[in-house]
Amino acid sequence: MTPKLSTQLSAGFALIVLIAVSAISLTANLWISRQFETYIAEQQKSVSDGIAFGLGLQYDGTTGQWNTDYIHGYGMYALNEGYIVKVYDNDGSVVWDAENHDMTLCHQIMENISLRMERERPELAGDFVTYRYDLAQNGAKIGAAEISYYSPYSLSENDFQFLAALNRILVVVGGLSILGAVAAGILLAKRIAAPITKTMDITKDISDGNYGIRLQPETRTKELSELTQAVNQMASALERQEALRRRLTTDVAHELRTPLANVASHMELMQEGIWEPTPERLRRCGEEIQRIVRLVSDLDRLQQVEDEGLKLDMAPVDLWDLAWSVSHEFEGEVRARRLSCTVEGSHAVVIGDRNRLGQVVRNLLSNAIKYSPEGKAVRIVIEENETEAKLTVEDEGIGIPENELPLIFERFYRTDRSRSRKTGGAGIGLTIAKTIVQAHGGTITAQSGETAGSRFLVTLPKNH
Ligand code: ADP
Numbered sequence: 082m083t084p085k086l087s088t089q090l091s092a093g094f095a096l097i098v099l100i101a102v103s104a105i106s107l108t109a110n111l112w113i114s115r116q117f118e119t120y121i122a123e124q125q126k127s128v129s130d131g132i133a134f135g136l137g138l139q140y141d142g143t144t145g146q147w148n149t150d151y152i153h154g155y156g157m158y159a160l161n162e163g164y165i166v167k168v169y170d171n172d173g174s175v176v177w178d179a180e181n182h183d184m185t186l187c188h189q190i191m192e193n194i195s196l197r198m199e200r201e202r203p204e205l206a207g208d209f210v211t212y213r214y215d216l217a218q219n220g221a222k223i224g225a226a227e228i229s230y231y232s233p234y235s236l237s238e239n240d241f242q243f244l245a246a247l248n249r250i251l252v253v254v255g256g257l258s259i260l261g262a263v264a265a266g267i268l269l270a271k272r273i274a275a276p277i278t279k280t281m282d283i284t285k286d287i288s289d290g291n292y293g294i295r296l297q298p299e300t301r302t303k304e305l306s307e308l309t310q311a312v313n314q315m316a317s318a319l320e321r322q323e324a325l326r327r328r329l330t331t332d333v334a335h336e337l338r339t340p341l342a343n344v345a346s347h348m349e350l351m352q353e354g355i356w357e358p359t360p361e362r363l364r365r366c367g368e369e370i371q372r373i374v375r376l377v378s379d380l381d382r383l384q385q386v387e388d389e390g391l392k393l394d395m396a397p398v399d400l401w402d403l404a405w406s407v408s409h410e411f412e413g414e415v416r417a418r419r420l421s422c423t424v425e426g427s428h429a430v431v432i433g434d435r436n437r438l439g440q441v442v443r444n445l446l447s448n449a450i451k452y453s454p455e456g457k458a459v460r461i462v463i464e465e466n467e468t469e470a471k472l473t474v475e476d477e478g479i480g481i482p483e484n485e486l487p488l489i490f491e492r493f494y495r496t497d498r499s500r501s502r503k504t505g506g507a508g509i510g511l512t513i514a515k516t517i518v519q520a521h522g523g524t525i526t527a528q529s530g531e532t533a534g535s536r537f538l539v540t541l542p543k544n545h
């Protein structure tokens with residue numbers, strides 16, 4: 082089973098804290114212990130020096146006597162602290178010796194220290210070392226002292242307790258930090274997971290066909306609000322697609338109904354012998370069938386260009402050459418209707434799909450010819466500037482009423498003027514043209530005079 086976000090985050094946080102706390106504890110521990118041990122070693126040396134100095138003061142130079150009571154007090158105090166003192170006078174005889182004085186206590190103390198240190202710091206391999214001091218008064222030697230203590234250093238029970246307490250603090254702080262990290266992980270995961278779960282639920286709803294649902298962005302996390310936006314965009318896109326699909330179905334049904342009904346009723350009348358199948362009636366039936374065939378092939382082309390991710394075969398295209406060769410396709414029709422068709426302007430080159438752009442020119446030119454009365458002129462003009470190329474198709478035909486201009490690029494839209502004409506198509510040509518132009522990053526607009534003449538302007542970026 083895939084682990085939950087909260088588990089992963091908490092575990093991740095806990096691991097990071099664990100590593101951080103362990104690293105800090107380890108270095109702190111090593112550093113503090115080392116500092117502490119150096120300090121203790123120095124301290125021991127200075128205590129030992131102090132004892133030696135103190136002992137030197139217990140000699141009375143005038144009487145030549147040692148103050149043995151003091152030395153005894155001193156020695157016993159030092160012994161309890163772990164310093165074994167021995168004092169000699171100038172001729173080498175012992176003035177005071179801790180070991181002689183209380184051998185049992187002396188050995189007991191030494192053993193205690195050795196055992197403790199061997200137990201706690203076996204790697205130290207320490208032992209009692211004797212340091213010898215010459216005692217002097219006013220520059221004259223008065224004797225010597227031997228002070229033994231555990232070297233390189235010894236730690237008392239209290240010292241060890243201090244170090245242990247330090248470790249405990251680090252462990253407690255570490256433990257608390259890990260708990261905190263786990264809690265923070267859970268909280269954070271909740272904050273992240275809640276909107277994700279909500280988005281997931283809504284996405285399921287959307288996939289069930291409820292395209293109208295939109296998510297309210299309730300998160301302060303950038304990526305999550307982007308996710309919400311993306312889901313909303315997806316829902317809008319699906320909604321649009323769905324509406325388009327529905328409209329297409331009704332439009333197609335509507336477009337097919339009339340010619341099919343016409344053909345059906347004509348055939349019926351002729352079959353029943355009510356109508357003579359005259360060539361004229363058969364021709365009309367044929368025309369209706371042609372209309373249906375045209376509609377279906379238009380639909381086919383529309384489906385191709387509207388298909389998701391219209392694949393463009395990009396290459397440099399000379400718009401003038403393209404317009405010229407497309408205009409040749411209409412030569413017969415132009416001549417038959419005594420129209421004039423010219424291609425003017427410059428050889429602007431754009432990066433585009435030659436076939437698709439040819440389709441755009443073909444649709445515009447075919448409209449211009451279709452909606453022009455006999456003897457009129459159709460002009461194709463190519464212009465360019467630094468970044469864009471413009472292709473204009475102008476005619477002197479029936480024109481487009483201003484209020485219908487924004488609608489003519491819609492599928493199946495035909496102006497009232499053209500509906501009455503036999504020449505009209507299904508109202509798909511401009512939709513196809515617009516889809517192709519937009520896929521090239523360009524725009525297509527239409528202008529028309531009050532009564533006559535239309536002008537279609539295609540603007541294409543030179544480098545898409
Ligand atoms: P159609 O196949 O009907 O020509 P289009 O999508 O190419 O479909 O055009 C949609 C409608 O726009 C046409 O039916 C017509 O009413 C109008 N139209 C397009 N081009 C012209 C033009 N050059 N002059 C007048 N009307 C035009």
